[in-house]
Amino acid sequence: MKQSIICICMGLGIVALLASCSKQNIPEPLNFKELNPIVGSEEYYAALRAYKKSDHAVCFGWWGRSGVKDFPPDMAFRYEGLPDSMDIVSLWGGIPFPGTPVWDEMQSVRKRKGTKFVWCMFGSGTEQLLRKNFPQLAQRDLLAAIDSLAISMNDTIKKYQIDGFDLDYEPNFGDPSIFGDQNSNGSVTNDPHTQRLFKALSQYMGPMSGTDNILMIDGQFDRGIEPYVNYLAQQAYGSTTAAQLQSRLNTYGGGVLPAKKFIVTENMQQYGPSGTSFVYNGTNVGSVLGMAYWNATQGRKGGFGAYIIETDALSNPTQGYYYYLRRGIQIQNPVPY
Structure with a gap:
């Protein structure tokens, strides 16, 4: 559930060819704008961080390029x-290792821009970690083992200096782990193991922790964890109308999740950077922007986002990187960033 850059490569090749044909020797490396970040003033970054801390609809995404080594x-x-x-990036491709240049860059983005990066695991992966780290305790007292797992997960988050945890929760879509009620036959569960995990994690992250760390779940939902989570990122893939998005909240929110905790997301890997057809005010804006425009009848939504957001990275290179995500951010919260 959860495409090459020909023009740039050709351009680099042509420059290299011309340089090799030239009689001049250039001691400094050539600079290409694609290889350098756009750096703003200190005032710009301060305003950006303040915006991230304000009460607003967020932009969220699963990023498959997060774990690259170089x-x-x-x-x-x-x-x-x-x-x-x-606002929030789920590290779908993995977490960079501390002390590497890639990790250093992630930390720079965290500190200057206020972007939050969260660790993402399936329920099955979470259970595997539990049974690997606490095999005997898990056999003797599973709930106590979950409490110990939460402590070790928080230690990992502190070690990698990231901002929280995102459980990919899909018990009715093929995840047979203990974290999910296999007999629920619905979109919302009542699972004691999932509830215990989120209650234990809520000491270190989420709205009850007294910290800025994020605790969230994506896919399905469990009614019992509502007090502990910042957001449910619902995989509303292929939604074509506002009514369908509203139905997603009503169904997956379980009647207890506030609209401000509900993030709607599209599958860019499947439907492309603009998503599928979505008519808003008589115009087909595409589902990614449709999700940005939409708000629930209960009030403002928590935000919008997408799976495999790198699909949007070069979708409209003349307009900069991540064209649709940036447009969606402006639609939700018009700001000069």
Whole structure:
């Protein structure tokens, strides 16, 4: 559930060819704008961080390029290339290792721009971690083992200096782990193991922790964890109308989730950077922007976003990186970033 850059490469090749044919020797490396971040003033970044801390609808995305070990050739696929006003990035491609240049760049983006990066795991991966780290305790007292797992997960988050946790929760879509009620046959569960995990994690992240760290769930939802989570990122893939988005909230929110905790997301990997057809005020704006325009009948939504957001990185290169995500951010919260 959860495409090459020909023009740039050709351009680099032509420059290299011309340079090799020239009789001049150039001691400094050539500079290409694609290889350098756009750096704003200190005032710009201060205003950006303040915006991120304000009460607003967020931009969220799963990023498949997050775990690269070396810098890619285009800034669009680096941490610095992400939209400045993007709020939360789920590290779908993995977490960079501390002390590496890639990790250093992630930390720079965190501190200067206020972007939050969260660790993402399936329920099955979370259970595997539990049984690997606490095998005997898990057999003897599973709930106590979950409490210990929460402590170790928080230690990992502190070690990698990231901003929280995102559980990919899909018990009715093929995830057979203990984190999910397999017999619920619905979109919302009542699972004691999931509830115990989120209650334990809520000491370190989420709205009850007294910290700025994020605790969220994506896919399905469990009614019992509502007090502990900042957001449910619902995989509203292929939604074509506002009515369908409203139905998603009513169904997956379980009647307890406030609209301000509900993020709607599109699958860019499947439907492309603009998403599928979505008519807003008589115009087909595409589902990504349709999700940005939409708000629930209960009030403002929590935000919008997408899966595999790098699909949008070079979708409209003449307009900069991440064209649709940046347009969506402006639609939700018109700001000069």
